[in-house]
Amino acid sequence: MIPVPRPSRRAGSCFRTARLLLCATLAQAGLAHALDMEAARVKAQVCFTCHGEQGISSQDNTPSLAGQPDAFLQWQLVYFRSKTRKSEIMGPIAAGLKDADIRELGSYFAALPPPKRPDGPDPDPQLATLGAKVAQANRCYVCHNENYLGQQAVARLALQREDYLYKALKDFREGRRTGGGVAAMPDAVYKLSDDDMKSSAHFLSRMPQP
Numbered sequence: 211m212i213p214v215p216r217p218s219r220r221a222g223s224c225f226r227t228a229r230l231l232l233c234a235t236l237a238q239a240g241l242a243h244a245l246d247m248e249a250a251r252v253k254a255q256v257c258f259t260c261h262g263e264q265g266i267s268s269q270d271n272t273p274s275l276a277g278q279p280d281a282f283l284q285w286q287l288v289y290f291r292s293k294t295r296k297s298e299i300m301g302p303i304a305a306g307l308k309d310a311d312i313r314e315l316g317s318y319f320a321a322l323p324p325p326k327r328p329d330g331p332d333p334d335p336q337l338a339t340l341g342a343k344v345a346q347a348n349r350c351y352v353c354h355n356e357n358y359l360g361q362q363a364v365a366r367l368a369l370q371r372e373d374y375l376y377k378a379l380k381d382f383r384e385g386r387r388t389g390g391g392v393a394a395m396p397d398a399v400y401k402l403s404d405d406d407m408k409s410s411a412h413f414l415s416r417m418p419q420p
């Protein structure tokens with residue numbers, strides 16, 4: 211095991227496991243470049259209108275970005291830019307991003323604190339119980355990691371917006387969303403019913419945090 215450096219806000223791009231090797235090499239070469247959160251924030255300002263100032267979205271069908279794995283965010287921006295992932299909204303935005311912008315924006319949103327559990331009691335605890343069973347039975351955690359916190363190029367699902375989770379699952383099942391070369395998600399969701407998707411989205415969007 212490579213020792214994991216203590217995360218610090220200034221070293222946002224250097225504490226993600228996937229980048230440790232690169233960071234170590236850069237540090238050795240004396241070129242270590244800590245993410246400048248202030249500079250990145252200025253660049254990210256255009257994203258706040260839809261994704262929220264803290265990367266927590268309050269807009270319908272628009273995902274929160276805060277606390278997503280760095281690599282996941284970067285890959286999605288690359289997919290939007292190459293139109294592998296189609297979106298009338300994100301396509302034109304990503305088209306204007308250079309590789310360096312994508313790295314900076316990915317690291318910035320990944321370093322922000324993830325969404326909190328919605329306040330108040332669950333309006334439909336039975337649906338949550340059902341959704342937990344669907345997620346367990348379909349072994350979603352195998353890729354999405356323990357507690358659905360995501361890892362590397364695999365999205366964090368815990369406390370993502372419920373409407374967006376449902377939309378994303380439907381997009382994968384109907385073939386509207388493709389991403390990486392491996393058909394991981396289409397394979398995982400083709401047998402899910404609409405009800406399975408609704409309940410798992412409900413469960414994940416307000417699941418208890420460790």
Ligand code: HEC
Binds near residue numbers: 254256271284365
């Ligand atoms: C006008 C609104 C709008 C703006 C501005 C915007 N986005 Fe988005 N973004 C969206 C919507 C809507 C989606 C969901 C697209 C879909 O799945 O159909 C999205 C999806 C994403 C995703 C995929 C996340 C996931 O969980 O799948 C990333 C990453 C992202 N946006 C990053 C950015 C960044 C970085 C910026 C600023 C440079 C930005 N967005 C600006 C509306 C916006």
Ligand code: HEC
Binds near residue numbers: 348350354366376
């Ligand atoms: C074999 C690995 C694998 C399994 C199993 C899997 N996923 Fe995924 N999932 C991924 C990957 C990889 C992505 C990112 C997709 C991309 O890059 O296009 C993803 C993306 C998603 C997204 C979109 C998140 C976002 O923010 O855009 C949702 C929602 C999701 N998965 C839910 C599930 C659910 C629910 C299950 C179980 C029914 C599941 N996944 C099982 C690998 C997997």
